[in-house]
Amino acid sequence: MGGNYRITGDKYPRMRRPRRRGRLILVVTTSVVALGLAGWGTLQLIDVFTGGAGKASAADNTTGCPSAKPSAPAKALPKPAKITVNVYNATTRSGLAKKAADELKKRGFTIGKVGNASAAYDKKVSGPGVLLGAPSATNGSFPVLGTQLQGTVSKTDARKTADVDLILGTKFKSFSTPQAAAAALAALAKPAPAPSC
Incomplete structure (x- = not known):
């Protein structure tokens, strides 16, 4: 062959270095892992800021926790009219029990x-008050009456009746405002939130 295609030996064809596939695979794998981690991190952030709403596992059907139980239903608390309150004064202030009873x-x-408190409690209640009643009052009358006076201590005795004693102590100044008591009562009636993981 002649002309421009004659090989004279002073020119060499361009030859590429052989490609290293290992480096290409490493770059692609690193990119995929980085994108996966970024996506997973984004989902975690979304989950944190939305509180995990809409994410349920087949194990519990309500929360993302495999061992969590569904939230408790709202408590059936008695109405104030269904609670009989005996008001006793354990302080040295006269007329306190009557004023408190009128307010309730x-x-x-x-x-x-x-009336006045019994000898077991007279001048021996250092807080705002003591709620005293049957063990059944612990989950019924005590929480409802406790919304009216913050800081009370609940105690049970052997009585069979449903009435509850409110024994006013030396730190008693006044009941909670009606608005604060109503808000506390509404909070008691709400269902308990599901436990977080």
């Missing part, structure tokens, strides 16, 4: 006995 009556409670 205005708030819808049924008033039973009113």
Whole structure:
């Protein structure tokens, strides 16, 4: 062959270095892993800021926790009119039990006995008050009456009746405002939130 295609030996054809597939595979794998981690991190952030809403596992059907139980239903609390309150004064202030009983009556409670506290409690209640009743009152009457006076201590005795004693202590100044008591009562009636993981 002649002309421009004659090979004279002073020119060499361009030859590429052989490609290294290992480096290409490493770059592609690293990119895929980085994108996967970025996507997973984004989902975690979304989950944190939305509280995990809409994410349920087949194990519990309500939360993302495999061992969590569904949230508890709303408590059936008695109405104030169904609670009979005996008001006793364990302080040195005269007329305190009568004033407290009148205020509770205005708030819808049924008033039973009113008077001075028994010797076991007279001048021995250092807080705002003590709620005393049957063990069944622990999950019924005590929480409802406790919304009216913050800081009370609940105690049970062997009585068979449903009435509850409110024994006023030396730190008693006044009941919670009706608005604060209503808000506390509404919070008690709400269902308990599901436990977080």
